[in-house]
Amino acid sequence: MTTSDKFVHMAIAVLLFYGVMAGILLLTQRLRSRRGERVQAAAFLGPSLLLIGVGLLYPAGVTIYQSLFGAATFDPPFVGLDNYADLFTNSQQLTVLRNTLLWVLLTPTISTVIGLVYAVLVDRAAFEKFAKALLFLPMAISMVGASIIWKFVYDYKSGDSTQIGLLNQILTWLGIDTYNFLLEPPWNTLFLIVILIWVQAGFAMTILSASIKGIPEEMTEAARLDGVGAWQMFRHITVPSIRPSLIVVLTTITIATLKVFDIVQTATGGNFDTSVLAYEFYRQNFVAGNQGLSATIAVVIFILVIPIVVYNIRQMRKLEAR
């Protein structure tokens, strides 16, 4: 397919879509009655609900069903909950679970702490806008790009050869032995986590900074007149005031962390015991050919996400109610 073919297809798809949209609007615009409103609602909602039903609900159901079957391309045997048992007993899968736990514990907390501290530090500084832009630039970068960026930081050359990676060069300058950052488990997982923290801290900073600016002026002013110091102010005024935002940030990053796939895929390809659930889902299905286990992992991610999302939504509601 040539380049122009692709653009033609793109134009066709967009025109076709807007044609259908215009059709819906034109056909329903004369409707006024009570019943007409119902038709309009159906016309407005129909396309979205159809896509969501066919593309999200149905596949989710199929995946849950498939998680009860074993590994075979045709007619996989029914194995009940064996895949789930496997996930929690097989030593390889236990490593995956341990790694996922590390990711989920460290990424949200460290990103949030860095984002919060940074937001407080640059608040009302003359260079605030520029300083913030530096921290949240990584948010625009793909995780693939971020991983490549960090490969230049972590690279290791054995022996006495010149180091290309920044960290190993720094170790050399300090007279410390060089280290192969992405090779040794479980430490390599920590270095992968750094990449996601680097991406997510900007998100935390942006949300928390806006929240800090929402703290009533009178409150901080009164505290200041009472002679409250910077740390006390942070501890007793800033943090409690933005608590709901903090929770929203923590939970949002946790959800993103549970689905992290790109970083592991790009940086280590899941080798050296760095696999996580979201990566293992992909590997089991498209590399190892074990659809059942892959579906099981997807369901486990789903189950893990549910309580976090519910909590996240509750906190958001609280924020809205204010």
Added chain:
Amino acid sequence: MSTSTPTAAQVPVGTAPAVPASTAAKKGLTNRWASAVALIVAVVWTIPTFGLLISSFRPEADVKSNGWWNFFTDPSLTLQNYRDVLSGGSTGESLTTNLINTIVITVPAVLIPISLATLAAYAFAWIDFKGRDTLFVAVFALQIVPIQVTLVPLLQLYVDPPFNLMPLAGRDAPAGGLYELWLSHTIFALPLAIFLLHNFMREIPGELIESARVDGAGHVAIFTRIMLPLMMPAIAAFGIFQFLWVWNDLLVALVFSSPQVSPMTVKLVSLVGQRGEDWQLLASGAFVSLAIPLIVFLALQRYFVRGLLAGSVKG
């Protein structure tokens, strides 16, 4: 702004709210430490990207033999890496096709879900019908479905659709499988898009809608003449979100795209795997893929921040 202290006078007017001189002086002390710590964080955050940028302009021999910081003692720059990576050059690894694929995938995958979601959000916000709230909560709740749960059965649907529909995946797929990519991105974007846009729509005062209705305007007229113009900032906000998501996506592309329409992210991952030692290609290739989202992001930052806040800390 008080001018009693010389330091305060040097602060450019308009960047900070007026502060009494005494607190300004006290702040000045803590500020110095704060600025130092902030500076360190900012530098640590910027250096990795900066290193990639420098590396992408260094000659192949230099990139492979020593680190990018040697550029400062031995500066030599070249555009050869970019030429190689865009034209294929000596290595035969051209990213131009993938760059075009990324663009072709992204444009409809941003326009379509936003339009659909705006319509749906309007219905949820301003058309009265039975079961509206239940339905809205259901759509809203579907945000929790991780895409991993849907990918494989969705792929099966594309390859082997029911009712003799045209397969959207596989060798005979129209447009090399572009349609399944557009459709998948649309599906995955809808629940969040509907939710966010609905929130924005509810903020528009009801009297505006009511008075339009009294004047005889139907829902379609209200939607196109009143709602769309008012919603533009919100639509832009979500648009940037969706743009970054699709442009930077790897998983959906790996699962659904055939080699002839695979985007840059997929190509970069395979470069890392197969030509991991060709650092100059990795650097310039990665930078080609970063450049456009970075520009869009910086240019439209205002909208993005607004969207981000609407999504997680409304109000």
